[in-house]
Amino acid sequence: MIIKNIGELVGIVPAGVLRKQGAEMAETGVLHDAWLAVEDGKIVGFGKMDDLVGHDGNDRESIDAEGGLVMPAFCDSHTHIVYAGSRDGEFLDKINGLSYEEIAARGGGILNSSDLLHETSEDELFAQSMVRVREMMAKGTGALEIKSGYGLNPEDELKMLRVIRRIKESVPALVRITFLGAHAIGRGYTHEGYVQAVVDMMPKAAELADFVDVFCDEGFFTVEDTDRILTAGAACGLRPKIHANELAVSGGVQVGVKHGALSVDHLERTGDAEIEALRGSETMPTMLPGSSFFLGIPFGRAKEFIGAGLGVALASDYNPGSSPSGDMRFVMALGCIRMRLTPVQALNAVTLNSAYAMGLSDITGSITVGKRADLILTHPGWTLTKIPYLHQTPFLRTVFLGGRALK
Ligand SMILES: [Zn+2]
Structure with missing residues (x-):
């Protein structure tokens, strides 16, 4: 599976970082106009749409995020x-x-x-x-x-x-x-x-x-x-x-x-x-x-x-x-x-x-290659700040757990 045209991909964390403390709490990796690829339930790559090469084969199911935000599942x-x-x-x-x-x-x-x-x-x-x-x-x-x-x-x-x-x-x-x-x-x-x-x-x-x-x-x-x-x-x-x-x-x-x-x-x-x-x-x-x-x-x-x-x-x-x-x-x-x-x-x-806090941050909790594809895809137009700000407005389009869309 590949998700394309992601407006904002947030929660990117380098491999090996298991928690954030102090000033690190204010940091998260963000990409705009991004893609993210999933294989066997795991994140296998992500990047800018401009640089999408090698992950775009016809064998992948393609999802158009239409500018929606992608973040790790809660x-x-x-x-x-x-x-x-x-x-x-x-x-x-x-x-x-x-x-x-x-x-x-x-x-x-x-x-x-x-x-x-x-x-x-x-x-x-x-x-x-x-x-x-x-x-x-x-x-x-x-x-x-x-x-x-x-x-x-x-x-x-x-x-x-x-x-x-x-x-x-x-x-x-x-x-x-x-x-x-x-x-x-x-x-x-x-x-x-x-x-x-x-x-x-x-x-x-x-x-x-x-x-x-x-x-x-x-x-x-x-x-x-x-x-x-x-x-x-x-x-x-x-x-x-x-x-x-x-x-x-x-x-x-x-x-x-x-x-x-x-x-x-x-x-x-x-x-x-x-x-x-x-x-x-x-x-x-x-x-x-x-x-x-x-x-x-x-x-x-x-x-x-x-x-x-x-x-x-x-x-x-x-x-x-x-x-x-x-x-x-x-x-x-x-x-x-x-x-x-x-x-x-x-x-x-x-x-x-x-x-x-439950001993799982080596396998989920961030956008990191090799982690489970536990993801939230929002409707178009959402940014990270709007999620807590417009806190009652429906924002979820699809929840992916282990790379599969929740039905
Ligand atoms: Zn309690």
């Missing part, structure tokens, strides 16, 4: 899209001013999601979750991470992990699996008893998962719990990606960095100590503006992180309670509108850096 490194039912009743309760306890009593919150998941068959859970995955791919997401964490007992956590594995094997998007047994204390357990149960679940979870996650925050799991769980994860070969500093300055960032976390996520409440802890680490700070927007809590300090020389990834946090959207274009727009990132910084945050 990468979403933090989601909870496997869940049962809906929490729209809770949405109404919140609007009507009910307290957290009142909402829980009426069937809201993580524990009630867990009860409902327990009663839902594996096939039904898969079917409900696939609706969301298809929606995300149709909106341009080519790689996503999915967490467990609504099971909260050994049997149901493994059920969730099996459903995520089945999704991974069923879709053209790349899927990474995270074991988040430590999302909340499961019903019927003491705090200590549940932390031990999560540690005990680790070997079986590791057969299905790529990563281990802990909700290290006030009222959930302490730094000491997190340390124990991540140590157990490491013994089973699971690298951490953790929830940190959403509700309080929790120490989550520091314990994550200590364990070589691939990412520390949320970060709405951070100080200079967190920035200092992240400097020089392999850990990608990941912010979730969709949940800040939905909950009305502070946005992450992305500009300060970048100013301190760090990278930033943005992800959707798609979940039924605090971020009921997997629209990464909206995440990018919030990055620009509310966090004051430039469109190029936001692009790097929702593509290459988010791919890095």
